Amino acid sequence: MYTSRVTGLGSYVPENVVTNDDLSKIMDTNDAWIQERTGIKERRHIKKGDGNSTSIMGVKAAKIALERANLTKDDIDFIIFATLSPDMYFPGGGVRVQDMMDMNTIPALDVRNQCSGFVYAVSVADQFIKTGMYKNVLIIGSENHSGGLDMTTRGRAVSVIFGDGAGAMVLSRNEKDDGGGVLSTHLHSEGAHAKELSLEGPSTEHWVPEIIEKNDQENITYYPYMNGQFVFKNAVVRFSEVINEGLQQNNLSPSDINMLIPHQANLRISQFVQKQFRLSDDQVYNNIQRYGNTTAASIPIALTEAWEEGKIKEGDVVVLAAFGSGFTWGSAVIKW
Ligand code: UT7
Numbered sequence: 001m002y003t004s005r006v007t008g009l010g011s012y013v014p015e016n017v018v019t020n021d022d023l024s025k026i027m028d029t030n031d032a033w034i035q036e037r038t039g040i041k042e043r044r045h046i047k048k049g050d051g052n053s054t055s056i057m058g059v060k061a062a063k064i065a066l067e068r069a070n071l072t073k074d075d076i077d078f079i080i081f082a083t084l085s086p087d088m089y090f091p092g093g094g095v096r097v098q099d100m101m102d103m104n105t106i107p108a109l110d111v112r113n114q115c116s117g118f119v120y121a122v123s124v125a126d127q128f129i130k131t132g133m134y135k136n137v138l139i140i141g142s143e144n145h146s147g148g149l150d151m152t153t154r155g156r157a158v159s160v161i162f163g164d165g166a167g168a169m170v171l172s173r174n175e176k177d178d179g180g181g182v183l184s185t186h187l188h189s190e191g192a193h194a195k196e197l198s199l200e201g202p203s204t205e206h207w208v209p210e211i212i213e214k215n216d217q218e219n220i221t222y223y224p225y226m227n228g229q230f231v232f233k234n235a236v237v238r239f240s241e242v243i244n245e246g247l248q249q250n251n252l253s254p255s256d257i258n259m260l261i262p263h264q265a266n267l268r269i270s271q272f273v274q275k276q277f278r279l280s281d282d283q284v285y286n287n288i289q290r291y292g293n294t295t296a297a298s299i300p301i302a303l304t305e306a307w308e309e310g311k312i313k314e315g316d317v318v319v320l321a322a323f324g325s326g327f328t329w330g331s332a333v334i335k336w
Contacts, residue, residue, distance in 0.1 A: 004129035005181035006334065007136075008071065008170035010064025011304040012057050013163075013291060016047040018146075023160055028153040034160050039267020043163030043292030045146035053087045055096035057166035058142035061300070062097065065138070069170040073101045076170075077134035079108040080125055082117030082141040082296035084325070085148065086110065089202075097140060114197075115263050115324020116187075117141060117296035118167070122320065122332050123185035125171045135173045141296035142166035148199070150223040158226050161266070163292030167300020180315070180335040186245045187330040193234065196227040197325040231327075235265060238329040239273045243321050246333040257283050258316035258336075259306055263323060264288035264298040273321075285311065295324065312336055 019042045020031035034040050046052045058081060066073065081094035094108030113120040118141040125137035142165070149159035174181040201221035202208045211222055239262065247253065254277040262270045267288050274284045285306040294301060299320050306312050316336040323329040 001130050002132055003174040003181040004126045004171045005174040005176070006169055006336070007172040008065040008067070008069025009168070009300065009304040009307050010061045010068065011165065011167040011301040012060035012064070013044040013165035013301065014046045014050060014052050014057070016045050016050065017042050018045045020160070026151055027156045027159070029156045029160055037266075037268070038161055039286070039288055040161065040292045041289045044165055046144055046164050052144070052164075054083055054085050054142045054144040054166075055087050055093045055100065057144070057164070058093060058097055058140040058168065059100045061142070061166040061168035062101065062138055062140055065168040065170050069136075069172065071136060071170060073103045075136050076103060076138045077106055078125070078128060078137045079103070079106065080111060080121040080137060080139045081108065082111040082113065082121045082139070083143055084112065084114045084117070084295055085144045093140070093142065113296075113328045114326060115265060115293075115295050115298070116322040116326065116328040116330050118299045119185065119320055119322045119330035119332055120187055120328070122169070122171065122182065123187055123330065126182045126185055129171060129173050137171045139169045139171060139300075140166065141168075141298075141300045143295045143297050145295065148223070150220070155223055157228055158224050161293045163294050165291055165294040165297045165301055167297050167304055169300055169303070183333045183335055184246055184249045185330065185332045186242055186249070187328075188238070188242065189326050189328045191326065193230075193327045195225070196327070197225070197231050199224045232266065232269065234327060235269050235323045236272045238323045238327070239269065239321055240276050242329050242331040243273070243277065243319060246319060246331040250333050252317060252333070254279060256317050257319050259312050259318045260284045261299055261303050261306060261318065261320050262286075263321065264291065264302060265293055265324065
């Protein structure tokens with residue numbers, strides 16, 4: 001059986017910076033509340049006319065990852081695209097990337113697992129490489145949240161948190177015999193809590209005509225809903241469980257972690273997890289302060305930045321961990 005290793009990373013965020021003060025001009029919120037509860041100082045939003053979309057941002061991140069992997073688009077065997085905000089209701093973002101990058105007629109799979117989407121995608125890619133079916137897989141996490149948020153006081157508990165951006169990874173067959181690469185992935189779900197963090201419509205439960213007809217200001221189904229405290233409580237428990245699962249599988253202890261890249265849901269959640277595992281500041285990477293929560297894009301953006309800053313070196317143990325809507329959660333343990 002083969003193993004897989006990371007050969008390239010890239011990220012892209014739109015230029016348009018939206019600060020907490022900017023938001024406080026359009027809704028009843030303030031910098032102190034947002035920073036205290038989430039750690040977020042600013043986020044990026046696509047600006048009308050800046051030429052970005054979920055798949056276009058994905059392509060920009062992917063091109064950087066490919067170049068760093070010393071590969072061309074023609075070396076890629078499979079595209080996996082993780083997003084909750086595809087350009088179109090269907091088809092997904094993967095096929096748009098295949099078209100925009102003028103790639104061969106390789107398969108393109110969309111993963112709809114929200115904040116855990118990237119970890120799920122890494123796991124899927126790893127399985128295909130292990131069996132020998134594919135050699136180089138392009139994995140993209142990209143989100144365009146800003147256009148779909150309720151930017152009024154009514155939606156403030158959700159809309160101040162989310163930002164736009166994309167990250168990409170090339171996962172390749174491991175040609176070195178050094179025990180490195182993806183060591184394990186663990187995935188979970190608990191659909192009983194599907195509605196606690198969800199966007200219900202437009203969908204087959206809430207078709208567009210129904211939404212137009214109702215125009216019900218009290219029961220908005222076309223903006224995301226989040227039961228914040230419930231999600232928070234579940235997140236801290238599941239993050240810890242799934243990181244432990246990965247460590248135990250590989251006979252590792254928390255002190256063996258060189259870099260934990262948690263999904264950037266809330267700085268308080270990352271700090272809680274850091275404390276639980278008694279990790280130092282050097283062992284955890286956070287950039288939610290600058291980008292907010294970018295859902296499926298948050299892990300690849302953070303991983304790329306940590307690597308660019310020289311914080312991940314060959315032989316390091318890197319742990320990716322995510323929790324989010326579904327509920328879904330997962331971890332990946334990688335020896336760099
Ligand atoms: O990435 C997927 C996973 N997502 C998460 O893990 C998110 C988990 N949850 C959270 O991060 C937190 O629950 C939030 C940051 C979303 C909210 O923080 P909280 O401490 O749970 O606040 P809360 O919802 O309990 O609201 C406290 C107060 C409320 O006012 P009252 O009822 O106490 O008067 C809210 O109306 O804060 C108010 N509030 C705001 N005030 C200013 C809610 N949003 C805002 C806002 N600005 N943006």
